[in-house]
Amino acid sequence: ILVIGGEESKNDESLYKKIVEATHLYDIDRHSYIAVIGGGAVIDMVGFAAAISHRGIRLIRIPTTVLSQNDSAVGVKNSVNLFGKKNYLGTFTPPYAVLNDFNFLKTLDDRDWRSGISEAIKVALIKDLSFFTWIEDHAASLAARDMTPMKELIIRCARMHLDHISGKDPFEFGSSRPLDFGHWAAHKLEHLSDFRIRHGEAVAIGIALDSTYSYLKGWISEDDLSRIIAVFKTLGFELFAPELGGDNLIKGLKEFQEHLGGQLTIMLLKDLGKGEEVHEMNHELIWKSVDLLKNFNKEENLVNS
Incomplete structure (x- = not known):
């Protein structure tokens, strides 16, 4: 599933709902994994969707930016924005694994x-x-x-x-x-x-x-x-x-x-x-x-x- 990057991915509630819907359509259960490749905002949004589906589907984070590799991806937070406030909806759910690949950094502006x-x-x-x-x-x-x-x-x-x-x-x-x-x-x-x-x-x-x-x-x-x-x-x-x-x-x-x-x-x-x-x-x-x-x-x- 491709989603838009950046903070817009956390502002558009249809995106995390799209991930949740996919867990239903493709029979993704608590023994399955969701892997997310992207920057910190996308990882936050997909992590939130994973955490609220079946009370938690295991998440593998593959961060692609400096900020997500050195900070947000190694944490336990998942979130989206609401009411004009950052991270208003979210969970504390540790990822199953975090994979840092420095080659992604070559793609950054x-x-x-x-x-x-x-x-x-x-x-x-x-x-x-x-x-x-x-x-x-x-x-x-x-x-x-x-x-x-x-x-x-x-x-x-x-x-x-x-x-x-x-x-x-x-x-x-x-x-x-x-x-x-x-x-x-x-x-x-x-x-x-x-x-x-x-x-x-x-x-x-x-x-x-x-x-x-x-x-x-x-x-x-x-x-x-x-x-x-x-x-x-x-x-x-x-x-x-x-x-x-x-x-x-x-x-x-x-x-x-x-x-x-x-x-x-x-x-x-x-x-x-x-x-x-x-x-x-x-x-x-x-x-x-x-x-x-x-x-x-x-x-x-x-x-x-």
Whole structure:
């Protein structure tokens, strides 16, 4: 079955229903397998259909993008979007297997090659300074589509995600989601831009925003922030979008809290390689962070601009 790629596959409810219908028409049962080949959005959608058919048909994920190979495919989440909210319908259902084939990466355009790197920067910033330093050192090579460092980045990033998921709270019974660093703004940006901004691009902006907020809060230094911004710029990311203006961004905080349940929990940076959770965000500091990001996006002199 061929389906459209990208976030549209999660926005069109007829697509996951088409997969469910196929399990009925072709007598796919709980001893069968569904294999999905595609990027993170398609894997999310097909995984959701598999999870709700017969209360769960075994799923084999074959991710084709950097983002899905280093992050989403190794997780336990499946979902589609609803009510203008990302991942509103979904399940926590581990896949039967995940098969990464790096040859798929050769088919990507530059945007999709780049965007998945943001998830590696995310996990490095909150968990492993040495990994962030490695990404700094290899940023130019990664931007030039050198496959050797990309393979290492994907393997290290996927392993860190898997170690965290298996050792902590895989089904998210609590409100803590450290691996969602930068994601509260990213999820809202995707919808506000009508998905013109891809997930990895939105995550890069969200990480830059929360890193800037951490700097204004006095938790990380000016030099730390400059290093983060410089890595994103070397990789070719835009760090500002017009959708960051207005009250809709703040609404993203409330939606993020509703999605998690319980109290608001946002991951910030206490230091490079060390995340720290907070349970409230100062709206004035958010707007100041947005203003700084706008400057970072157009100025070479990063923090002092």
